[in-house]
Amino acid sequence: MKGEQNAVIVLAGMIGAGKSTYTALISEALGSEAFYESVDDNRILEKFYEDPKRWAFSLQIYFLNTRFRSIKDAFKHKNNVLDRSIYEDALFTRINYEQGNMSEPEMDTYLDLLENMMEELDSMPKKSPDLLIYLRGSLDTVLERIEKRGRDYEQVEKNSGLLDYYKHLHSRYDGWFNGYNKSATLTIDIDQYDLENPEHAEAIIDMVKKRLNEVRSETETAPVVSP
Template sequence: MNIFNKYPYIVVEGPIGSGKSTLARLLANQFNANMFSEKAERNPFLPKFYEDMKHYALPTQLFFLFQRANQISELKQNDFFRNGVVADFFLQKDPIFARLNLDNEEFKLYDQIYRHLEIKAPTPDLVIYLQTPVDLLRARVEKRNIGYEQKISTEYLERIAESYSSYFHNDHNSNVLIVNNESLDILKDKSSLNMLIERILSISSIREYFNPRLT
């Protein structure tokens, strides 16, 4: 069965290094769905942000906000949903990072702009949250060897992971599958992807958990 018949719009989310883009791409290929990618590398402020977070947090965040607003607009205007859509980001991640990285005055400005844009983002039918241990995030960031990402501290990864976890366990109010990502090696083990697909098809409530080690 095609998971996009059950959930036409799926978002895969998680901290940097969680494998969200990889999983989204695999699901798109598996079911011939449309892939909608964040394209974080297009943000010209991002390398500078990892050099000096305090100085470049606001322009980095505002660039992402406008970029995501344009992408959401594109998603709504085109017939992407005919074969299903899987994305490796959703708009709700933007305030998560804004609260994490901006000081109080900067966040007030950001919030004014966010509200002024009045972005009407479609609600995902399902969000797959890849809850990933920080040491695994660290190892994956180092392995993919993107220059500016090597400046990311373990402390910052911990703060991101905590912010994501808090959001999905307490604030997210639509369908979510929280996946223990520690043992889910979808690149090396085809059975892991199949196991996840089977778990998605068996979802019956708004918030569910998947721990592959227990299956």
């Protein structure tokens, strides 16, 4: 299978949607390199959950920097799966701004930096992913998975403001996805699939392969536009 499904694939979805698990499954099946966003190396994340107004801007700059580096590496390697990408980063920043965790000058600074980074990506030989996979599911499913993976600082019963944050973020994801236009997309309903079930895992891989083949066919038949 190595190289047979050569493509840059990015995962998107709520906290707790299962992006890392899906990344491992898809990258192994397609013989791709997996890019994971490290939680253990992030010295700001837990601080953010403790005091979001103090740390929101610092956290979003940290994520923006690491996601920018990852997508550049992904475009150079051209055969990989990323469990989170720069394309949904602004959604998290917007939510923090709307909840009063970031000031307007901080939001403007972030957006200006993001625009500069996106302009640099546009100058690369490969400018966008081949496929974005949106892991869409109910808030109940997401909260259940957050509880199951057991990171203390993510648990709603230990932080009275977290549930509101999760609800706000979840309510905005479909709108973000509907506005995404950088690549072809595939939506997977995580309420219907359990990757611990081999039949479900196989069905997911079949869906991804089918969509990649469709993307290739669309690319090969696209008309050439003269400059």
